[in-house]
Structures are given as C-alpha cells and as structure tokens.
Amino acid sequence: MSFLAPALLWAVVLASAPIIIHLLNRRRFIRVDWAPMKYLKLTLKANRRRLRIEQWILLAVRTLAVAALIFAIARPVSSTTDLAGFLKVQGRASRVLVIDDSLSMGNESQGVTAFARARQAAEQIVRALGTQDSLTVCTTSRMNAPLVRHARLETVDTLVSQIKALEPSDVISAWPKSLAAADEHLTGGPFPIREVLLVTDLWETGWSPDGAALCDRWADEKVTLRIVDVGRESEGNRRIVSLSQTDPVALIDTEVKFTAQVRNDSRDEMQAEQALLTVDEATQSVTLPDIPPGETVDVPLMLTFDEAGQHRIALQLPNDTLAADNTFRITADVRRQVEVSLVDGDPGLKPFESETDFLQLALTAGNSQWKASPVISSEWLSQPIAAPDVLVLANVDRVTPERAKELEQLVDAGMGLMVFPGDTLDAAAWNDVLYRDGQGLLPARLEQIREAESTGLVVEPIADSPMAALLRISPEALSRVRPKRILETSLPGDLSPQVRVLARWNDAKQTPALLEKRFGLGRVFLWTVTADREWSDWPTEASFVLATRLSAQAIAARITRWENLIVGQPLRFPLDADLLPQTASLTRLGSDEVLEPRIKRDSQPPELVFDDLRLAGFYRAGWDEPGGSPQQRMFAATSDFRDSEPRRLNDETLRPMLGRLTPKMLRFSGETMSLAAEGTELWRMLAAVMIGLLLFESLFAAWVGRAR
Numbered sequence: 001m002s003f004l005a006p007a008l009l010w011a012v013v014l015a016s017a018p019i020i021i022h023l024l025n026r027r028r029f030i031r032v033d034w035a036p037m038k039y040l041k042l043t044l045k046a047n048r049r050r051l052r053i054e055q056w057i058l059l060a061v062r063t064l065a066v067a068a069l070i071f072a073i074a075r076p077v078s079s080t081t082d083l084a085g086f087l088k089v090q091g092r093a094s095r096v097l098v099i100d101d102s103l104s105m106g107n108e109s110q111g112v113t114a115f116a117r118a119r120q121a122a123e124q125i126v127r128a129l130g131t132q133d134s135l136t137v138c139t140t141s142r143m144n145a146p147l148v149r150h151a152r153l154e155t156v157d158t159l160v161s162q163i164k165a166l167e168p169s170d171v172i173s174a175w176p177k178s179l180a181a182a183d184e185h186l187t188g189g190p191f192p193i194r195e196v197l198l199v200t201d202l203w204e205t206g207w208s209p210d211g212a213a214l215c216d217r218w219a220d221e222k223v224t225l226r227i228v229d230v231g232r233e234s235e236g237n238r239r240i241v242s243l244s245q246t247d248p249v250a251l252i253d254t255e256v257k258f259t260a261q262v263r264n265d266s267r268d269e270m271q272a273e274q275a276l277l278t279v280d281e282a283t284q285s286v287t288l289p290d291i292p293p294g295e296t297v298d299v300p301l302m303l304t305f306d307e308a309g310q311h312r313i314a315l316q317l318p319n320d321t322l323a324a325d326n327t328f329r330i331t332a333d334v335r336r337q338v339e340v341s342l343v344d345g346d347p348g349l350k351p352f353e354s355e356t357d358f359l360q361l362a363l364t365a366g367n368s369q370w371k372a373s374p375v376i377s378s379e380w381l382s383q384p385i386a387a388p389d390v391l392v393l394a395n396v397d398r399v400t401p402e403r404a405k406e407l408e409q410l411v412d413a414g415m416g417l418m419v420f421p422g423d424t425l426d427a428a429a430w431n432d433v434l435y436r437d438g439q440g441l442l443p444a445r446l447e448q449i450r451e452a453e454s455t456g457l458v459v460e461p462i463a464d465s466p467m468a469a470l471l472r473i474s475p476e477a478l479s480r481v482r483p484k485r486i487l488e489t490s491l492p493g494d495l496s497p498q499v500r501v502l503a504r505w506n507d508a509k510q511t512p513a514l515l516e517k518r519f520g521l522g523r524v525f526l527w528t529v530t531a532d533r534e535w536s537d538w539p540t541e542a543s544f545v546l547a548t549r550l551s552a553q554a555i556a557a558r559i560t561r562w563e564n565l566i567v568g569q570p571l572r573f574p575l576d577a578d579l580l581p582q583t584a585s586l587t588r589l590g591s592d593e594v595l596e597p598r599i600k601r602d603s604q605p606p607e608l609v610f611d612d613l614r615l616a617g618f619y620r621a622g623w624d625e626p627g628g629s630p631q632q633r634m635f636a637a638t639s640d641f642r643d644s645e646p647r648r649l650n651d652e653t654l655r656p657m658l659g660r661l662t663p664k665m666l667r668f669s670g671e672t673m674s675l676a677a678e679g680t681e682l683w684r685m686l687a688a689v690m691i692g693l694l695l696f697e698s699l700f701a702a703w704v705g706r707a708r
Helices: 006-027 036-071 084-088 114-128 157-164 175-187 210-219 356-365 379-382 401-412 427-438 470-472 474-481 542-555 653-660 682-703
Strands: 091-098 134-137 148-152 193-198 226-228 238-245 255-264 274-279 282-287 296-304 309-316 328-335 338-344 371-378 390-394 416-420 445-451 457-459 485-490 499-505 512-519 522-529 564-566 571-574 585-586 598-600 607-610 617-626 630-638 663-667 673-676
Touching: 036 653, 036 682, 091 114, 091 175, 114 134, 114 157, 114 193, 114 226, 114 663, 134 157, 134 175, 175 193, 175 210, 210 653, 238 309, 238 328, 255 328, 274 296, 309 607, 309 630, 338 356, 338 379, 356 371, 356 542, 356 564, 371 379, 371 673, 401 416, 401 427, 401 512, 401 522, 427 445, 427 571, 457 474, 470 542, 485 512, 499 663, 522 542, 571 617, 571 630
Parallel strands: 091 134, 091 193, 193 226, 226 663, 338 371, 338 390, 390 416, 416 522, 564 630
Antiparallel strands: 134 148, 238 255, 255 296, 274 282, 274 309, 309 328, 328 630, 445 485, 457 499, 499 512, 512 522, 571 607, 585 617, 598 607, 617 630, 663 673
16 A cells, blocks of 8 residues: 655644543542442443443544545555556557647656656656567657557667757647557557556646547557656746737838737746847847736837847746746748838829828838838739739729638738728729638728718727827817718628727727738728828828828738747748759757758748657758759747646546546656555545544544443
C-alpha cells in the first residue's frame, strides 16, 4: 500500500486522543470510603471482567475511528507494485511510448523540469521492457517521426542515448491528434497485445473529449493505456499573451505603436518588474506596470525606425518557473512610403473638380511618406492591374467581372480597398460583380441614391474601430457634416461577423455612413457619400482629412502577413511563379542547424513551405531566383502560450477525455527515482469504515452506560 498524501500521516498521533482522555478521566476521581461500599464491591467483583472488556472495546472503537479518518485523508492506494510489475503483460506486446515534449514540460519544480523527469522515466521504462516486445518511441511534437519504430530491444543503450538527447519543443500539446497517431503505430505492430504509454505532466491544455471515441474503441479492443505522470503543480508563472503592431503602417522616422499583453498567473503581485525589449541587436529595459495575481494588462511600446525593411522585435520577461513563455517575438516591416492608387470615375478640368482631388490632398498634405497616384477609371480598366497598398474607387460607374476577380485576389492577399459612390455609379452592375449576394467584396447591397436629411456624422463606439479617433474631436465638428445626398445600402438579416457599420448619418433611419468588410487578409471600406463636393461640403472640413487618413491607414496592406507565426503552424511564403527557385534554405538564428524547406509548385501562388516548426525564435529563409539576386525573408516564431496555463488534470477531469477507457496511472518521483503504480484508492472504503465505527460507538456506548 502507498499513500498519495503521505505528509498527512503524522496526524495519526491524534488517534491516541481517546486513550489520553480515558487516562485523564481516571485521574479525576477521588477515593472516598463509604460504609455500604463493601456490598457494592462484591457486586462489581462479579462483573469486573465484563465491564473492563466493554471499556476496552469502546476505547478501541474510538481510536480506530480517528485513525480511519487520518488514513482516508492521506488517500491510501492498494495494489502497488514496482515498475516491472506495472509493465508486466501476459505474452509479447506491441507498445507505443509517447513522450510529451510540449511547452508546459519546461515547467520547473525544485530545480528540475518536468521534461527532465520525463526523460528519466522513459529511460527506466525502456530498460524494464521485455527484449522481445515491439516498441515505438515518439514525442508529441513529432508523432510521425518516431525515434524507433516497431523495434525489438536487443540492446537499449542507443535508444537511451537518443532519449537523453531529447529537448522540449515549444509546440502546444494536442492529445487527440497524438492518440490518433499512436493508434496508427499500433496498427502496424506485430503482436496482438497492444498498449500505449504516455509520459506527460497532465496539464489541462491540449486535452479534449475529441479523443474519447478513439479511447472507446481501444476499450473494446482491449488496448491498454498507461499514463506516467511526471508533472507538478505550478509554483507561479508569468507570460506574454501577445505582442502586436497597433499602428497599421510602420514608416521610417515615425513613432510606431506596439502593444504587449502580460499576464500574471502567480500568487504574488508583479510590482514594477523590468522586461527587456530587443530591436534587432539593440536591447533596452522596459518597466512593467504592477500586475495583480490572475490579471492581464496592456503594455504600450513606442518604437522609431531609421531604416526601411524587416526588423526583429522581442520582449522578454524576467525568468520564472517556465522560461519558454517569457519571450514573444515578431517582425515589423518598415516602409519608406505607402502607395495609394486613386481611380477617378469623373475627372474634372479645373482643380478640385475631379472626384479624387480632395482625397489626394487629404492623404499627402504634410505627409511625404504617402504617395497618391490618380488614374482615370477608363485607363485603369484597360491597363494591367497594379497592387498598391490602398486602392480607392471614386464614382466608378462599373467594374468588369474580370477586374472584379482580380480585385478579390488582391484584397484577399492583403490590399486595402476604399469605395466612394457618385452619380455615375451603376448600383445594379456593382451588386452583380462585387456584392454577389454577400460573397463578394462589398459589405452591403447598393440601393438607390436619395436626398439626405442628416444633421451630422455619428461614429459607432466600437472598441477596435479604426475611426475611434473621430470620437475625440469636437461633436460640433461632426455635426457640420450634412450631406445633401447619400447612397442607401441594405444589410443582410444575418449579418456576418466580417461586416461592421463603423459610422452612421444622424437621421431618422440611422443610415450607414461607413461600412467595413474583412475579406481574407484585406479590408474593404464603403462610404455612402462622395469624395468630392457633389453630395456634401464635407471635403472642405478638417474632419474629412482625419477620417480619410484613418481609413487609409486602417486598410493599408500589411507587408508582414506571413512572417509572424505561432510554433506548430507551417511556415508559408508566396513566391513569384515566374522566378521560382530550385532550392531554398532556412536557418534559426543562433543555431547551426540548416533546415530544408520545400518549394510547393502546384499551389496558387507557389509557396515556400516548412512544416516542422517546433522551436520558437527568429528564422531566416533564403533562395536564389533564376537570373536574379539572392532573396531573403525573416520570420518570427513564438510559442503558443495557451500551453502554459497552470492547470493540471485530476482523476475526475481526465475521465471525460478518455471515454470508457480506464488508464493505469503511475506517478514518477524525480527526487527518489522510485516508481509506484497507482491501484485503487481506498479513502472511500475507509470513510465508510469510519462512519460505521462511529455508529457502532454511539450504540455501544449507550449499551455500556445502561442502568445495571
């Protein structure tokens, strides 16, 4: 027998309390001679032996009741055995040993990580297995690339060396997928007795009932599941939940805002701790705000870049028990200018008579880093389409189906599209090719143009709205925006989460003024008023400059669309189909290992792909274009910090994940290097014994104390 809480066994001394009370009560009586006592003594002498037996029985029952309570709290376990007994099977077996190497296995307790205990446990398991058994050894991050497959362990030294050389990955655990991969390995096993051994910390993230159906089948097929628990409760953890570029566009010599979310999962408050912010090769200290236990706070970061191109940014917290989630990495693509194409559907002869004149002025005045290029719609429709950061269609009468398809591809890849109506716009034609019953680029169906009775512009109070800055200006400035005509739109009844109304006209119908639709990696903004003075005098107001700049910044194409990754996701980067390289290389900064990505030529567009992204860090991909110069691209891979949430499974929370399959549990102690199998817990039986003893004590005490 063993105990799950042996530290509580010291309380067994409390079982002596009834004996102590009995002895103390005996000392309370004073001997007084009384004349009739001699007759009473004669009576007691006849019954003394019976009374003494009754008192000893009562004392024993009370002592046993207290002892049963203490042992029940200490959670005794029956049927314990050593490791060899735990692994023993009747006959030869096909075994799959799965070692959890997810991020949470880096959790440190008393100076030892869970993964270090896992390696020790795996080594002892391998040495204890029969030499004639078939063994497959995998890690959760590489289930399809086992260390050995269906091997018979004539000698274990080579496999033990491989296990000792393992290092934890930064991949989040996904146990339903791992169990499914283990099932595939079992299918090819040579022996009918099949079992799976999991060496894991039993942290909750990664487990789900999705694997219950497979476990039910295992239960029917008599597959044995053994779980070796090497985990410990977290002693406190802090992590960076996210780090993102808040400003849509990063330009040189301009402050760019980034926001980090830091969470404190420890029991103590984080008080003004110092984090390290590294930009390329330069490191500076950042003072974090006070963070109470269990809280998450936003930390704003302002950076200025003096060179265009990709820049590496990393924020690192002070070390704690789980170091793998203390650093968040991203790349920022800093550009010299933003390119905007203004497609004019009604060009004028004089200044500010064209549809896009006010837009061009608003975007470029005092802002040399924005390049706005106007083009007449007829020319734009006849020329090969370009891919600017922002494309504006102002009072364009119609768009051909071919051009609409090209626009969808560009917006899906990240280009921003802004639409302004006008008198020449053919609503029916636009609906046919650009709305397409909600499947196209437009966020709403275009209806008729009507006279407006609005008394101003109302910005919707949406937390992440790109127009939120308009809420900070004077309400009087927005009340002066009074269009004479507006384009009516109709939104579907079941509004997609990709569509939002960002601003409305202050009229009886609360008519939408600005609608947004997310389409792939890009965004589409639809204004319901013209960009010139035909329908309103708004272009002459200062609020027009702010509104159009906010709109263009919000939808400007982000160059960094593939470069910021979460570990476990495939690395993908589109390549030019006309300049496909033959080979490519991939290196992790700080490591000498050269990885081998593949060129996926049959995709549209062709892609550079690397599927086995297991470690966090910065990666540099390189390739040579035929007849061109060498190309490079930087990628940032960050751990999935959901795996560091400090919650462990217990018997009750693990049961729904495994369906009808009952695992054999084993707890590994890295301190004593001892293994003890966990059998049936006996606390319920001891609790029942205690209750029975208390009931017996009550009845027996009443019988002993009866009148004689």
